[in-house]
Amino acid sequence: MRMLDIIAKKRQGLKHTDQELAFVVKAASDPKAGVPDYQLTAWLMAVCCRGMDEAETAALTRAMALSGRRLDLKRLRAPKVDKHSTGGVGDGISLALAPLMAAAGLAVPMMSGRGLGHTGGTLDKLESMKGFRVRMGIDEITSQLARIGVCMFGQTQDLAPADRTLYSLRDASSTVESVPLVVASILSKKFAEDLDALVLDVKIGSGAIFKNPAEAQALSRALVKTARKLGLRSVAVLTSMDQPLGRYVGNALEVVQAVEVLRGDFTSADYAECLLTLGGWMMHLGGKAKDPEEGAARLKEVIRSGAALERFQKMIEAHGADPRAASDLDLLPKAAMTREIPAPRSGYISWLDARKVGEAAVILGAGRANKDSVLDYGAGFILDRKVGSKVKKGDCVARVHGSDAARMDEATAYFLTGLRVEGQKPKPIPVIRQVVK
């Protein structure tokens, strides 16, 4: 078998055999295979243009998952359930969700990633807590899950190594936006976690990978079908990413958001709704609730009881951070300066563009312009008003947190390009758009 023939086949729109896909995965995970990057990217682009069907997508995902080691969680009695989000702005749901689900009796082995461009990354948010360690070996992950039911860690050398290579090549060759490639990348990592069930949060809107609903729906269907082919119970929840989720955008700021909600403060209504909907489905798929509504109701109880916040505390302690951060938010990194962004006119906020806010956060240093960017953990935005709020000219719409006055000016100006204030009250943006089962 030759890589050249495999590329030619996909260029012509033909269907790959399982053996051909295994060959590609081997080529991506083993430098000794001698397949150059320029052949892998040619193949990735052919897949972007010609597509892959369900059987090919499942075969690619399985081969990628098996390209390295896999967790073995058979000894855990709790149902193993995880959530994956396609990424957005202010989407720090995982920070609260993972310990909450553990407190509710599930086991959550959550492999997460870093932020790039306008989207944030769970690992970066966790690392804003000083000492938080996300590089862990398979044995350590397994034993922490047995002890406290939750572990949040980065992709290791030995978990789905083919995905590491293919993902970085996709990022560097404009071959990210392909449904089968996105599906295989997400699910190969999740399959390597040895889960029983998986809830997928597929974002739609200006701040999401897929801006239009039809594409997000196609991705959701492909994710759910492929997950089932791999033996995972699964649903996809399509959620809105037109404006940022919640009230906080930034690394330490999103830890604040998580702690607030775990304390029972549901002021960020869209964040809480997203958290409880996704968590409700995890409870249901994990066999802990007869339907997602009952699951969500149980989770509210777990929060009220204080068990969720306590589990958060145990989790950050297990990862090496100061557990007092859960009760004393002043221990988190803080920006040197804050400034207000005033409403440019009176009226209703009709648009607050998630992508623009995410890009403004990159200007502040809260996100990465490229892989080598150094993060300012305290930087970001607190959104006092969101779409639908009535404002008077000069009212504070958001507060900018940063450490460099010139960058804060630039970020403020950029933020304002994503803000529209109009005379008419806009239709509310629903957070939960659809569930694909």
Place this chain on the structure above:
Amino acid sequence: MRMLDIIAKKRQGLKHTDQELAFVVKAASDPKAGVPDYQLTAWLMAVCCRGMDEAETAALTRAMALSGRRLDLKRLRAPKVDKHSTGGVGDGISLALAPLMAAAGLAVPMMSGRGLGHTGGTLDKLESMKGFRVRMGIDEITSQLARIGVCMFGQTQDLAPADRTLYSLRDASSTVESVPLVVASILSKKFAEDLDALVLDVKIGSGAIFKNPAEAQALSRALVKTARKLGLRSVAVLTSMDQPLGRYVGNALEVVQAVEVLRGDFTSADYAECLLTLGGWMMHLGGKAKDPEEGAARLKEVIRSGAALERFQKMIEAHGADPRAASDLDLLPKAAMTREIPAPRSGYISWLDARKVGEAAVILGAGRANKDSVLDYGAGFILDRKVGSKVKKGDCVARVHGSDAARMDEATAYFLTGLRVEGQKPKPIPVIRQVVK
């Protein structure tokens, strides 16, 4: 401008601006541009899948042509006309055509390539004449053209360097078969020759890049349109490559073929027809004949007068080979052994597959299996019978020339897989299929 955005644009099927195409060409010709090969191949594959329109193809071609130096032939009084063939088996037309046209009053600056796979390459055939030098600088090419009206040379470092990089990446990434990329590769080199007119020989059939007529026609139209946009008078002649052209397949053997026809021996009827048709069009486009038929008639005169053979002799002398080879064919390299391939049964030869014969020639060492193959200049086939010939079982169909008995056995067996002898006389295969103006 970023390469990533350019790739994304073509992935989405959008049209490139001239500036974007100039950026890609710069990236391919200048290592200091810092664009990695894996981005270039991703873009090449996006072009294969999404296509390019006429304006894009012309802009790419022009940018590639201008990526290096260009010949400056303004001082030559003769019309500058060249021919390009898309490549086939036994297609040594250029060897006879270039000196013939020079003898007829045109100037022919012919940049040629090497063979790869089943197709032969003009440079290899020329180099079978000991001492023949094809690596020449621009000044030397120009002065030889002024002196004898013909020069046959290889692509230099400074002529269309972007094409060198892109061509080798295409070859290594299964992105060869794309009409706009083929057009840009061919015409960028021809544009760099500073021509007035160009005749394109587009092969169709089993031994051609494009097997089916619709693709070959699409390529022909794109070539002619793009050539005109670049200011070249141009036609494309579609010619058959179902069976090998002429009676000789091999490097020195095709020199024999050329010398025979220049001596006025038109026994290889299809070779002679192809030569005179292409040459007739060159005469017409070069302003030396009112139509291609008149052009062809003049060329026959030039051959009969002995002027064509004399020009061939001058040409090989100018390139450093022994001029006596034109009169004494025994000076050319010869294979150590020859063997006959007998007809497997009685009947009419109904099929003699050009690709199979070309691949059998590679087994003999007459062609290259890969870029580093060493050629056996004397090896190849002499085809005594072609499609339409009546044979008795055991009659000699072809003679194998080689230097290794085992390889000759293997090549003979392979040759026979491309030969069909049937009871019914087949319809003749026309050599000239169509002219696209």
